[in-house]
Amino acid sequence: MKIAFFGSSLVSSYWNGAATYYRGLLKALATLGQEITFYEPDAFERQQHRDIPDPDWARVVVYPATDDGWRRALEEAVREADLIAKASGVGVFDEELDLAVAELAHTGLMTVYWDVDAPATLESMTIDTLHHLHRTIPRHDLVLTYGGGDQVVERYRRFGARQCIPVYNAADPQTHHPAPRRNDYTCDLSFLGNRLPDREARVDEFFLAPAQVLPGRKFLLGGAGWDDKPVPANVSVAGHVGSGEHNAFFCSGLATLNINRDSMAKIGFSPPTRIFEAAAAGACIITDAWDGIADFLEPGMEILVARDSRDVVELLEGLRPEQAKRIGEAARRRILDQHTYTQRAQQVMEVLNLAISSREAAE
Known part of the structure; x- marks a missing residue:
């Protein structure tokens, strides 16, 4: 499966706490045979504060943090991907990307809203009844979250999510391990x-x-x-x-x-x-x-x-x-x-395969 993932940054953890979650999970998905392309904006000086080079398990596309930049990136993703995942908190043009990815539902392309800050997102949606996510969430095949337990799942379902599955943080033993004291x-x-x-x-x-x-x-x-x-x-x-x-x-x-x-x-x-x-x-x-x-x-x-x-x-x-x-x-x-990312990636693939089967049964 070709997965296009729009997130804050894969290569920089600068003002980007989700970086290691993206790395661990997407690396494990690639190990399971998925083809990953990560789209990230050139924003917040993250490219100047990279802490890893482009990995060999994903193609990284850094697009200009402009209206034209995100549109061109999404156009490429639509041409090449089987699934488009839009993460929360990309940082620039989030609402525009949310709306545009949700619009892809009518094309038959599978879409996922991947919330890496579900408690904050749900709090915003609860406060703001006109929040744009009220319109987009019901259109996605899946909502996957960084965590949250039953309470987050129930609230997302009340907001119209077809399915909401928590995919918790984990560890990559190759990356996270004991080290000498400094x-x-x-x-x-x-x-x-x-x-x-x-x-x-x-x-x-x-x-x-x-x-x-x-x-x-x-x-x-x-x-x-x-x-x-x-x-x-x-x-x-x-x-x-x-x-x-x-x-x-x-x-x-x-x-x-x-x-x-x-x-x-x-x-x-x-x-x-x-x-x-x-x-x-x-x-x-x-x-x-x-x-x-x-x-x-x-x-x-x-x-x-x-x-x-x-x-x-x-x-x-x-x-x-x-x-x-x-x-x-x-x-x-x-x-x-x-709690390793290999186990989390296996969970994600089980969820995606069930969603694909449900789609095919409905057609």
């Missing part, structure tokens, strides 16, 4: 995530507040946008951390912190890529509390859970290196056994 990343607690409006307050609570309470501990804040953020003296700001450095980042601290954005904490559960990457690297993870964590990692044994800043402080004060190592190793075993 002195510049050494700390007691690290956090990696870009500075976003619906994340910052939770970073204040779960990361910066504990740092204030524990002045003798060392904290490391990674991700784009934090350079001018006021932080306690014991917090180092690493800036953008390229995907090739993620393993070292996660493995260099006593523990690493996961903080969900507000929308993800409110609607269903969408464990972010960082949980799977850090676990596959063998890191000890402390996460904020959210429904569904036990479906992926066992609290207390494979991951530590904090309800608020006080819990983070208590967990960090009581955590010993040998315990952190034991938790990290247990998490790595669980992820490699149950």
Whole structure:
């Protein structure tokens, strides 16, 4: 099957948290025999901050971030593909692309809306009854989501989706694995995530507040946008951390912190890529509390859970290196056994083959 995928970027993780999800899943689909072309706009300086070259398992088409650019890219995709997947959050001309891809339904071409931020999308659609996705979602053969659980599925169905299937984040063992510690990343607690409006307050609570309470501990804040953020003296700001450095980042601290954005904490559960990457690297993870964590990692044994800043402080004060190592190793075993991108790609192909069969039966 020839799959044309429109997303934010495959080759750059700069202001693009979905990059490793795209890479892991599409690489695994290619391994299963699918022919992948990834279309991404030349926007937000991502091409100047590439962290991988064009991969050998996908053709990458970088189109100008203009009206003419996206139209030409879509025209090419329509000529060559069997299936067109439009991801949420491409970043430029999203509404135009959403509307245009949905219009392809009458051509017989199979289309998928692939939501990599379903909680935020559904919140926007709930607030705005005139949101353009109310018109486009019912026209797609499938809605696939980065996660979300039953609550996201039910809400998408209420908005007219024919089918909504969560395809969760996972790990690629060839990419995500233990790495030697780096002195510049050494700390007691690290956090990696870009500075976003619906994340910052939770970073204040779960990361910066504990740092204030524990002045003798060392904290490391990674991700784009934090350079001018006021932080306690014991917090180092690493800036953008390229995907090739993620393993070292996660493995260099006593523990690493996961903080969900507000929308993800409110609607269903969408464990972010960082949980799977850090676990596959063998890191000890402390996460904020959210429904569904036990479906992926066992609290207390494979991951530590904090309800608020006080819990983070208590967990960090009581955590010993040998315990952190034991938790990290247990998490790595669980992820490699149950949550790899090969398993996710097999799930996607089962879903696509069923959709194709249903189409053929209806014709």
